[in-house]
Amino acid sequence: MDLRHISFRLLEVFMSVVTTGSISKTARALHLTQPTVSLQIKRLQESVGEPLILMQQQKLTVTEAGLELFKTCQQVFGQFNDYKDFLAQLRGGERGRCKIAMVNTAQYILPKLLGPYSNLHPHVELPLEIGNRAEVLARFERGEDDIYVFSHPPSLEHAKAARFLQNPLEFIVPSEHPLAAASAVTLAELTHYRFLLREPGSATRMLFESELQGRGLVLSDSVQMASNEAIRVAVSSGMGIGVLSRHVLPKGEQGFKVLTVSDTHLASHWYFVIRTDRHLSHAARSFLQFAELNLARYLDARWVRNELNQLELN
């Protein structure tokens, strides 16, 4: 038996012949002519190498081999119907995978969207990758993920980016710091103190430094720290002033105080980034559409900047 050149169409025709018990009826049912069906069956029988139906006394009977083939076909079409269902779910975004790579700081805000989304689409896998800006950029280059989250837009080929949230920066000082009691301060005043900053590549630091540079200011002293958490702890223990995303700050200020800097309002933006040269997976599209509709609901509405329509998801 040589299946190679048998198409599913052929099996469909065969199944119809078995169920209708007639070649002519099948022809009518499938909008074919009777000779066509006759030939199809003949060809199928040759491929199988065994008679599948017999005409005896003008009545069509199905042979043992034919009946068994029919059962096999039923199962096979069942399997493919299951597959079709799977595809439908995939396309509907109910199933599949949406791999997201994000820079460190994003891990404080993205879960607020991911949680509700995941509850709505429990069958969608949502593997997350967290790294620093350079790492996430490298992942983007290699196209390892479906969605990338940056603050600070990467200007790359094949990238489409859209802002979705403001990332306001806040200055925090130890509770016992000389400036802690001031009702308002200026940026220039701050530069006399020691600053605790993330590594040079980080969006927060880049934004802060370009602001300083634009205003001709220079920090008298700064220390580099590996994480936002480390900065927060260091500030609380009196090491210096920190510049952190507002989203990173815990609700209750513990051991530090947020300054009101009257002449400075620093804010970068969070971006969803996708590659234009890759098919966006259905799940990823589904997540971004969810985000577009629900940003204000799950994130602090004051900072939402919904420009996801720029991704042209539809």
Place this chain on the structure above:
Amino acid sequence: MDLRHISFRLLEVFMSVVTTGSISKTARALHLTQPTVSLQIKRLQESVGEPLILMQQQKLTVTEAGLELFKTCQQVFGQFNDYKDFLAQLRGGERGRCKIAMVNTAQYILPKLLGPYSNLHPHVELPLEIGNRAEVLARFERGEDDIYVFSHPPSLEHAKAARFLQNPLEFIVPSEHPLAAASAVTLAELTHYRFLLREPGSATRMLFESELQGRGLVLSDSVQMASNEAIRVAVSSGMGIGVLSRHVLPKGEQGFKVLTVSDTHLASHWYFVIRTDRHLSHAARSFLQFAELNLARYLDARWVRNELNQLELN
């Protein structure tokens, strides 16, 4: 997703691409060229309406849809392998159906062959039909069975017949019959007594009557009875002389006696008959081959007349 024009070959190629993880390797493995495989996959993807594999960074990855299709294919090929096994069994005569229609008297001898055969091939269905000569002939005409058993060859179009057993006729008389004590009698002597016979069409009666006619003898009295069993009982109760196939007589003579008729040796033959214009089912062929080899073993060797090679089974 439109399966209609997808052939199994195409799925085979796809599966190979998934398992080898490379289009070129698949091409080499299946003795195709690389562009051929590329195109096949492309076509499959179009049929499915969803990307199945992705090339990223020179590495081939299988999408969700692709992986699921692969699993589906595995199952489907599994089903068809099962079907192939089934076909092999069918062809080997291990499975299937062998419908046999036989005349009444044959039911006393055929089970001796069918029993051992059935033990050897437990998965072969062996439906039996038993009727008088006319009924079995009608079944033959309509081609309702695979094998027909007659004594007396039907000379029909599309029939191939072969003898396999002599059917010697015996004369039986009631124990208290005047002839019961005689050591030997002649046919002519018998004609003076009442005979118990089957219906005119039966092979036994036809044979007996043609013998009488050939020798210019006429029965003085005869009664028609519906079955061999009825004749046996009637003889035992003294109603007259019976003519019965030796194979029908029980081992211990009860209430009757078998005569030795010195001038008469009547014997017809049992025939297996098949239609030449129908495919002989594998099971039927298998049974006849079994019979050809084992006649002498399971039937009384004295009467075996093995001419089954005339059926040209091989």
Place this chain on the structure above:
DNA sequence: GTTATGTATAGGTTATTATCAATGGGTTGT
């Protein structure tokens, strides 16, 4: 920078498929 290696695309050939209409030979039913 050159050489493999792997994939995609273009262009072409041949065999096969999927159809059809027309026709002939059977059965069945009236």
Place this chain on the structure above:
DNA sequence: ACAACCCATTGATAATAACCTATACATAAC
């Protein structure tokens, strides 16, 4: 006996599937 069905066969056609070679184009390896 005739109409009504059913199936098989024939002959024809347009589409397409299944391949190939040649070529271009990446990336990885040396």
